[in-house]
Amino acid sequence: MNAGRPHGNAKYHLEKCRCYQCCYAASEYDRNRRRAIAYGRWQPFIDAEPIRQYVHALGEFGIGWMRLARLSGVPRGSMSRLLYGDPTRGTAPSQRVRAKTALAILAVQPTLDNLGARARIDGTGTRRRLQALVAAGWTQSELARRIGVDSANFSRTITSDLLRAATVRAVNALYDELWRINPVEAGVPSHRAAAARQIATSRGWAPIGAWDDEQLDDPDAFPDWTGFCGTPQGRRAHYRARVPVCPPCSQAANQTAAA
Structure with a gap:
């Protein structure tokens, strides 16, 4: 089930939430349903094709139909008939689907928490989090141990463009745990912490x-190394801090010189 589903009729029926907002939405839905029945406009079934396309779209994000059935609470048999029909009876994929079923499926979003563990996703934020922790003095071997990655493969994890969703989730949790903790106070030898910081500096890895x-997690974002990055004062601030000049500061300095 998707615990992040917004409050409303879907959450009332699918997650049994009984807050005022959910109860009100469910009441309104039922009232509109009864009115539509009275006027002959009630359609408990809707066209299945858009729902089927949405299921296929989720598959592109690594949410297979079996996982989707579990997340949405829709029985696997219903999901299978929606996609493939019933081979034992020689029936084609469903042409119509219950509105309640459609609502449950459409409520599942391709968020990080919903993705399958092996789904390959953008690793931008993961790289930045790990690199920032190294810049703080956490050794790569210690970070690898904490997220359950073999030390020999960690160099790929900290630089890869695509990573498994399970790895991304593990690194997010680790970063939230460690970013305020002094690694030396947590048991990392001081000389190894200093070596880690030196590696980060030599490779231009931005600090926390x-x-x-x-x-x-924004691929287009640049780190603000100095507090002045992207301004005419940025390049000088980089020199004072002894860190590489970032692209926004170089661009700002060139624009100032050309003015």
């Missing part, structure tokens, strides 16, 4: 403070 939370 350079990222706002909403930017970590």
